[in-house]
Amino acid sequence: LRVCIVEVGCGVNVATCRNVSEWTVRRIKEEGGTVTLVRINPDFPQADDDDIGDITISIMAHGLESLKQINQFYQDLKVNDLN
Numbered sequence: 612l613r614v615c616i617v618e619v620g621c622g623v624n625v626a627t628c629r630n631v632s633e634w635t636v637r638r639i640k641e642e643g644g645t646v647t648l649v650r651i652n653p654d655f656p657q658a659d660d661d662d663i664g665d666i667t668i669s670i671m672a673h674g675l676e677s678l679k680q681i682n683q684f685y686q687d688l689k690v691n692d693l694n
Contacts, residue, residue, distance in 0.1 A: 612644035619651045619674040629659060636663050651677045 616635060621628040632648055639646040640663075648667045650656045656669035670677050 612639065612642075614639050614644060614646045615649060616646070617649045617651070619678065621650070622652055622655045633659060633663055636666065640666065 616632050618628065618632045621632070623629070629650075632650075636646050636648045646666060648658065648663065649670065650658070650667060651670045651672065651674050653671060653673050656671045658664045658667040658669070
């Protein structure tokens with residue numbers, strides 16, 4: 612099982628969402644899955660706990676801007692794969 616959780620715009624004031632994401636990451640990892648948490652936030656993109664810091668990609672930017680860049684990256688990959 613390979614999972615990527617993308618969390619957009621959940622700062623420290625949205626603790627429930629952050630906690631659920633981190634709990635889910637830990638659970639998948641414990642069950643033997645491969646998991647990555649991508650946390651996009653202009654102020655607080657880091658993992659709240661050090662135990663998942665190695666599987667968290669922190670993007671310190673605004674959500675829509677980041678999603679557009681990620682989308683462009685994947686579109687470029689598709690074009691390059693066809694060539």
